[in-house]
Amino acid sequence: MNNCTERIYNGLVKENPTFVLMLGMCPTLAVTTSAINGVGMGLSTTVVLVLSNMLISMLRKIIPDSVRMPAFIVVVASFVTIVQFLLEGFVPSLYDSLGLYIPLIVVNCIILGRAESYASKNPVLPSIFDGIGMGLGFTVGLTAIGIVREVIGTGAAFGKQILPLADAAAGKGGYVPVTIFILPPGAFLVLAFLVALQNKVRNNAAKKGKKVPEASGCGEGCASCGNGACSGKVFPTGNEK
Amino acid sequence: MSENKLKMSSSPHIRSKDTSGKIMLYVTIALLPASAFGIWNFGLSALVMLICTTASSVLTEYIYEKLMHKKITVDDFSAVVTGLLLGLNMPASAPWWMGVIGGIFAILIVKQLFGGLGQNIMNPALGARCFLLISFTSQMTTFVYDGVTGPTPLAQLKAGEAVDSMSMLLGRIPGTIGETSVIAIIIGAIFLILMGVIDLRIPGTYIVTFIVFIGIFGHFANPDIGFFDPQYITAHLCGGGLMLGAWFMATDYVTSPITKKGQIVYGMLLGILTGLFRLFGGSAEGVSYAIIISNLVVPLIERVTLPKPFGKGGEK
Numbered sequence: 001m002n003n004c005t006e007r008i009y010n011g012l013v014k015e016n017p018t019f020v021l022m023l024g025m026c027p028t029l030a031v032t033t034s035a036i037n038g039v040g041m042g043l044s045t046t047v048v049l050v051l052s053n054m055l056i057s058m059l060r061k062i063i064p065d066s067v068r069m070p071a072f073i074v075v076v077a078s079f080v081t082i083v084q085f086l087l088e089g090f091v092p093s094l095y096d097s098l099g100l101y102i103p104l105i106v107v108n109c110i111i112l113g114r115a116e117s118y119a120s121k122n123p124v125l126p127s128i129f130d131g132i133g134m135g136l137g138f139t140v141g142l143t144a145i146g147i148v149r150e151v152i153g154t155g156a157a158f159g160k161q162i163l164p165l166a167d168a169a170a171g172k173g174g175y176v177p178v179t180i181f182i183l184p185p186g187a188f189l190v191l192a193f194l195v196a197l198q199n200k201v202r203n204n205a206a207k208k209g210k211k212v213p214e215a216s217g218c219g220e221g222c223a224s225c226g227n228g229a230c231s232g233k234v235f236p237t238g239n240e241k
Numbered sequence: 242m243s244e245n246k247l248k249m250s251s252s253p254h255i256r257s258k259d260t261s262g263k264i265m266l267y268v269t270i271a272l273l274p275a276s277a278f279g280i281w282n283f284g285l286s287a288l289v290m291l292i293c294t295t296a297s298s299v300l301t302e303y304i305y306e307k308l309m310h311k312k313i314t315v316d317d318f319s320a321v322v323t324g325l326l327l328g329l330n331m332p333a334s335a336p337w338w339m340g341v342i343g344g345i346f347a348i349l350i351v352k353q354l355f356g357g358l359g360q361n362i363m364n365p366a367l368g369a370r371c372f373l374l375i376s377f378t379s380q381m382t383t384f385v386y387d388g389v390t391g392p393t394p395l396a397q398l399k400a401g402e403a404v405d406s407m408s409m410l411l412g413r414i415p416g417t418i419g420e421t422s423v424i425a426i427i428i429g430a431i432f433l434i435l436m437g438v439i440d441l442r443i444p445g446t447y448i449v450t451f452i453v454f455i456g457i458f459g460h461f462a463n464p465d466i467g468f469f470d471p472q473y474i475t476a477h478l479c480g481g482g483l484m485l486g487a488w489f490m491a492t493d494y495v496t497s498p499i500t501k502k503g504q505i506v507y508g509m510l511l512g513i514l515t516g517l518f519r520l521f522g523g524s525a526e527g528v529s530y531a532i533i534i535s536n537l538v539v540p541l542i543e544r545v546t547l548p549k550p551f552g553k554g555g556e557k
Binding site: 176178179180181183 | 342372378
């Protein structure tokens with residue numbers, strides 16, 4: 001099981017899809033207006049990711065290499081449809097606020113990326129844990145961005161008002177929400193600052209001589225990578241400085 | 242000591258005596274009439290606002306450069322200019338801490354994170370103003386004048402009401418601290434032109450394009466106005482931030498094109514965008530957005546207007 005915990009650590013920290021790999025930026029920027037949206041989006045993606053990783057790993061010897069992309073899409077799209085109906089049925093409020101971005105999970109690059117680079121080459125169990133790790137990493141990333149945006153933009157966290165708002169009409173002082181943070185520009189600002197923060201933490205750790213968790217995949221350069229789909233087109237991750 | 246007579250150095254051999262600090266000092270001086278008028282017009286709260294924005298800009302620059310172990314560039318006055326311009330773009334009735342946030346945002350995010358003076362992609366003061374405008378819309382668009390909260394002449398104009406052009410020229414109107422008095426701004430602008438800091442190309446093209454645009458499309462926005470109605474055009478020229486923007490913010494060296502043709506294209510783009518936002522946009526004012534959008538297009542403008550070096554090109 002050591003391999004499995006390693007996969008989870010890999011997804012959460014080493015190759016965190018939001019802060020290190022910078023994958024799935026479209027939902028990351030669009031739905032993180034509140035913490036609860038971030039959690040909802042993250043968990044929906046996790047469910048789809050785990051199931052699709054599992055199924056693709058099971059089918060990896062059957063799917064012909066030349067048509068693997070359409071096959072992956074069909075698998076992913078089926079699970080997304082299931083998740084979409086479940087959300088619509090049981091948490092309609094979340095369904096409404098995530099809106100278009102639920103069907104768009106189909107083309108989320110984290111899911112296709114993991115299918116391509118991990119699940120299609122590895123056995124079922126590690127693939128499941130890879131999905132859990134990556135999904136949780138995505139959830140943590142989205143929730144972090146969501147909390148920061150919600151607190152600064154509305155003074156609330158998870159829908160609860162934690163900073164009392166100012167009321168000019170009643171002459172009551174308090175927090176004046178910085179509305180731009182729940183608007184699109186705020187997403188870019190918060191993401192940039194969080195990425196900068198975690199790079200700073202990593203660099204400091206590297207300076208102190210601690211063993212820095214390096215993102216694998218591109219660690220030894222493209223020649224040794226084995227991920228044919230990337231073929232050097234993947235943009236530099238944290239370790240290429 | 243004959244070897245001392247021959248000085249060896251690489252080009253450039255002739256250098257202008259102008260430094261960033263000197264130019265920025267001239268701009269600061271040129272902004273003083275508008276600032277003084279703003280303080281006289283809106284009272285002490287305007288002074289407090291100007292001090293808050295300027296002090297927070299300068300302090301942010303100092304602290305950031307200290308923390309990042311960079312060369313301290315506070316003495317080149319560029320942070321002062323940014324802070325002062327931001328203050329002049331704020332309503333006097335906005336709370337002081339908004340000015341502080343604006344100053345920090347302008348210097349930290351718009352200027353220093355992109356690499357400091359010369360690297361910023363848009364005018365820091367306007368970037369911060371738009372940040373505040375989006376964040377605190379109600380405080381940033383409430384204008385108190387003589388104790389009364391009223392619409393700016395530009396908003397009245399958009400609503401089709403009559404405005405008094407003379408008081409707009411003098412500046413006895415509600416608005417942001419520095420934008421109201423056309424005369425005070427023009428005094429500063431003439432000073433800058435005489436000192437050779439700015440030339441007429443950008444502001445001139447901007448204003449002329451704007452007049453043409455407003456003259457033609459004013460009729461379509463409001464059918465009561467005829468084509469090239471002089472009173473309507475005067476009101477648009479004297480109202481809002483057009484003058485402050487055209488003379489002091491569109492001409493910012495960093496965020497305007499270097500090429501002569503590019504400056505003309507840039508001025509025309511500014512005029513068209515400002516007219517478009519004012520006549521057909523949701524709010525009455527559009528100068529700040531027009532300038533920051535044009536700032537972002539500047540690299541493209543420079544690329545297409547690059548002059549051909551002598552000897553290249555020519556007849557085919």
